Amino acid sequence: DTGVSQDPRHKITKRGQNVTFRCDPISEHNRLYWYRQTLGQGPEFLTYFQNEAQLEKSRLLSDRFSAERPKGSFSTLEIQRTEQGDSAMYLCASSPWDRRNVEQFFGPGTRLTVL
């Protein structure tokens, strides 16, 4: 078990460019979450998947954001036409999610800087 991994760890882009982040959850975890964390704040929920189905999206997730989890394995988060306000740490977490195992295991995050 290698834990949750995210790629890349850092991404610097120019405003208006598209970026894509990848998250590999712990194998056999059926739930996968994306959070965004800005400087000095706690993480904020963006969206989550139960297997391959995206079941909830936050109001923070504008039309420029899209997330997928094909085949219920890894997930990608794409931001189109990036804006400076998108600069943040994007965190991925996975969970086995049953009545007693509700812990979310977090990856190291992808830090996005939009110039």
Add this chain to the structure above:
Amino acid sequence: AQSVTQLDSQVPVFEEAPVELRCNYSSSVSVYLFWYVQYPNQGLQLLLKYLSGSTLVKGINGFEAEFNKSQTSFHLRKPSVHISDTAEYFCAVSDPRTGSNTGKLIFGQGTTLQVKP
């Protein structure tokens, strides 16, 4: 809607002293409660969790927390801190109800624990 308030943004403390990081939540239903720690440029690591049962919860690295339903609090404590405990600490809640429950975490703003030699 659920919310979490961490009452102190920064807590400076000397090494080997006790520390308490305060967390209050608002919710009209029962909740699951968590404390996470974040070291610089890293993801979050779970310290401890309260799901049900005993209100005193013990976690990793000598931390413990007490769930107080009447005061809607879940304060984190450690009797003697080390330099290595310097980090950002986050309190979080989630809704345990089944059905449409997302399990998403609602985080507080975080408390920076600064342990001084």
